[in-house]
Amino acid sequence: MQDIAREAGVSSKTVSRVSNGSDSVRPATRDMVLAVMDRLGYRPNFAARALKRGRFKAIGVAMFDIVATGNLLTLEGITKAASDLDYAVTITMMGKGQQRSLAAVVERMKNLPVDGVIVILEQMLPDVGTFVPPAGMEVLLVTSAQSTTMSTIDEDQYGCSTMVTNYFLDRGHRTVHFVSGPEESLDSHFREQGWIDALARRGVVAPPVIRGDWSADSGFNAGLELAHVKDCTAIYAANDNEAYGVMQGLAAAGKRVPDDVSVIGVDDVLRNLIPRLTLTSVKMNFGAVGRRAFRMVARAIEDPQRSRPTRELIPGVLVERSSVRDLTR
Structure with a gap:
């Protein structure tokens, strides 16, 4: 960091502020520092940043099947919304042969640099009705099933x-x-x-x-x-x-x-x-579900004191073509 400060002609504190995404640095100075970082091959230490800020600016997504159409479109919505807020996304699969429970999924995610978890719940897990997320880890379910301890969202x-x-x-x-x-x-x-x-x-x-x-x-x-x-x-x-x-x-x-x-x-x-x-x-608007799911988790991460479980269902829209006959006519 000192090399970057010397090359850019600024203080180490200014380089640190740029590295941490602070808004207190003038745009021209920030652009100059970023250019020097790029030229010198500097990569921010996200672990150190997380220790300083108390979060990673990353979420985890757990799912059964990544290639299913609905899941893929939901994941696309999540990643686009995450990108808009400079969040990273880590994906884990609930594969066959692994212990399938919310507790097991969240335990795996706790060992990764993520602040919250979105679980795309295609199948019922045994502890959906009893699982309580650990302190400091926001968990949201993409499902029509109801939960008293976690927020849920889905197509209706x-x-x-x-x-x-x-x-x-x-x-x-x-x-x-x-x-x-x-x-x-x-x-x-x-x-x-x-x-x-x-x-x-x-x-x-x-x-x-x-x-x-x-x-x-x-x-x-x-x-x-x-x-x-x-x-x-x-x-x-x-x-x-x-x-x-x-x-x-x-x-x-x-x-x-x-x-x-x-x-x-x-x-x-x-x-x-x-x-x-x-x-x-x-x-079905899978992309809207993904975008909304991310925003709900991000809001809870940013302001955990105001977070409480909610349930949202996004209605589908009937697209009429010509495969239905009206027998009343």
Whole structure:
């Protein structure tokens, strides 16, 4: 640091202030010091900075699967929001064979230079209802599940399903068949429950669930099966991959969409992949969830005394195309 001060013609204190991101240095001086740092190959010691400030300006993200569409878009939202505030992001995976609990995840994160943790909770962990974050470590869950000790945020999975189910029923369909995601998926669980409850509120008993695995192939098999179910006119698939597979399965069985059977999916992620897409879908704003999740954690880190658990659900938006037939007309 003394070499930088000597080269830049400033005091060591000025170099320290620039290194620590202080606003008390004039812009021209800061730019000159930064140029010298770059020329001399200086890298700030973030551990020392953390000791001085009491935080690292970094958060951790824990997740089960980084390549799943929703997770990837949520992570993109987190990293963009973090970059806006000069935060770094450390990612850890909850892989198979590892102990899967919030306590284990946070314990791993405590050994890393992070100030808080965002857990993208695709599957229920055994201690979600009992875990209490340690002092000095803010923990937020991306899930529709509720917590009394941690803030949560998610797309409104339940509300998405009530919207889709009512949309079908309002257009004259007597019932709605559901193709789920994997049984262990929390998103699929809340979507399934929303579908069941929406039908019940209209006096309709839910037909048997067709279990899928988020893939187009599982949707295709569901379409083949439902094509032979008498009076099946409406199918709600838990994501767009399954919904597109359902449409192909129905076509293979000689059924037309929407003339014979109507189909709606969730996520609206195929619009840039499938030309002339006809699938009606619920657009989920994963990026907004990620951005909001980061801001909630950052706010709690900056002002821990005002932090208290909150729950936010971001509603989806129905994108109408041409895969639903209105039977009332």
